[in-house]
Amino acid sequence: MNDVMPAGQIGRSLPRVEARAKVTGRAEYIHNLRLPGMLYAKIARSTIPHGRIKRIDASAAAAMPGVHSVVTGEDILKVIPEPYFGPAFHDQPILALGKVRFAGEPVAVVLAEDPKIAETASQQISIDYEELPAVYDEVEALTSTAYVHEALKPAGMFADLKHLAGKRDTNVALDYHLRRGDVDKAFAAADHVFEHVFRTPQQMHTPLEPHCAIADATSAGITVHSSTQTPSSVRVEIARLTGLPENRVRVRTAFLGGGFGAKVYVKMEALAVALSLLARRPVKVALTMEEQFFTISKHGSTFRIKSAVTKDGRITARYCEVIYNGGAYADIGPRVAQKSGFSAAGPYDIEHVAIDSFETYTNRPTAGALRGFGMPQLVWAYECHTDMIARALGLDPVEFRRKNLLRDGLPQATGTVLRDTATDAVLDRIVQRIGWGQPFDRGGGTIRRGRGIAIGMKASISPTTSVATIAVSADGSATLYCGTVDMGQGSTTALAQIAAEALSLDAEAVRVVAPDTDTTPYDMGTLGSRSTFHMGHAVRRAAEEVRGKLAAMAAEAGVPAGTNLPIAEIFRRKYGMQAGTIVGSGSFVPDYVPPNHDTGLTPNATPYWMSGGSGVEVEVDTETGQLRILRLVNVADCGTPINPKIVETQLTGAAVMQLGFTLSEEMVFTDGQLRNPNFADYKIPGIRDMPERLDGEAVASRQESGPYGAKGVGETGTFGVSPAIANAIEDAVGVRITELPITPEAVLRAIRAAAGDPLGDE
């Protein structure tokens, strides 16, 4: 439309549009927001993992100067009669009601003018409990008679969970089963059968900005300012809880200091709303870093994997039993068990597959979505297993993978055929970059070096909806309204690029409005690496509608077809001055066929698959078990990179995050009590833990079904890191670690055990 066409906006490493605001400290975060008359909330938490609440004595706290009030679960009932929330199950009370289900669960709240007074007073609340038997381990939860919930309460949002309603005497929140071919027969006929068990611990998201929600309930409606990844979904849930229509609930957010899945669906918002309804004042619920440990976490898991393999190294059958530790409330865990469950057999072409995937309730803090949505736990297991088989059969691990790889055009275990999935290119590129098969310095004496690789593949999310609106002003500048939350991943920049490309503008001429349900249309949420693909489509469609309307306006103003006028000139011709607005909107809902309930099979499980993998070189000190990561290369297929620089940093950023989950991070419990809810004892990677060389790279690929050929990349960088490191350790020192984290102690124990000289426990 413009006479001077700007250079292509796709594939441009535009610096992030918010970079200046962030480095100058001007970027808005909800944590910094204060409203007039606002009260601060501080939560008193359960000290026991499972029990009945007998008595709450808040008199001392309530009597403290500066305390506005003390609120318990019973008080919440006055303003929200059914105070249970959750995206998959309505099982989580806003404050504990009658029972507590994990140590750290919110039981009461002090409201005060000053956050320090609220905190001091919250420590004066005394709560008496009658303890109940508890269950902590996911495997035990399958058979334990210590039930975390009396009955299952599916939310109704997901049609395929409805049949679970009211199911009693179980800790299984969801079981998903896949049956393809005849696994038993294939195992009976196998040349070799391999079976291994892998475990991962419960871990934490650790966004540097903890959860924060400020609610302001007035007679006109409710406004919630929240550091959420899912403003639209929070609005739907707050409307349901309060009985208000959606248009009386406004949820807005700003930049997020990281999210990583911790801030999806309702977290602190329902509590803030209930407190504001009770106090009739704005209320801020801002968690500390430590409180995040009791809010949401990553599933611990146990994965038993068994494969039938022919003499020449073809995998003919695989059985996967995956048990996720969901903690006390379901959150989105049932979706993790199902969506990741169907990918549990890995990126391999296997004729006979059986998968049993379970989401269990336990008396631990709740687990939900964390970057990869269950996939890192699965890839950890299946890629260690893959290497172990290759070694046992004397095959090169890369050749073994190539022989069995699920290539484009073949059906995945669900029956869904792969389209534009470049897993083979990912593997080839890792091999190249790490120099697989070439000689390298293997060290000597007590310092040994080894190399390892691993690859994984994840389905994108479906069913799901994204809507975007673009308004073009009379000067030709454009404003994009969409609910995608930029939590650090760079979506604001990439979506501006997509809008600009479709409008033939420079990305700099597009402003992206922060998500606010009063102005930005519905989007399911910023999760599952869905924004570039799903929201990208909606944005492109909105821009195309704008272009159509501009063309019509030009025609109306008598401009001959084919004339290339600047947008501002079209407005002037139509209105005679700089006036008017054109609005276009677009939406996107991918095709989807739900899996068959009995077989788990479907011809269309996902709109696309994303692959990612890692190559590493490690150095092991056999005297201390200390590890150094000399090299880590993360490779993924993301279709067309919209912003290549951001893609690269997504891959290196994810590598560092997964490095922590691999080497040090673990929530350590004794009898349901978390022993390390602080960053002195729960170790996330610091600058000295960085690999000496760290690279991220996207392979050349194109997702034909994506906007400008693009698909997601936010999670793929987490897939290969843990198993590649374990595989490299085996390559270096010949021992196999099957449980995360791989601490120096774990490595040393394995080395000493293998040498027949186990470490004592003194």
Ligand code: MCN
């Ligand atoms: N991108 C691109 N071209 C592509 C694909 C992606 O330029 N073909 C860029 C875009 O800037 C895009 C980003 O990479 O915003 C990630 O894209 P995508 O995979 O579409 O994921 P989302 O934008 O939906 O972001 C969510 C994803 C998830 S699910 C988690 S968890 C996660 C992640 O991204 N959390 C993050 N990356 C994170 N990065 C930071 N810094 N902080 C988090 O909390």
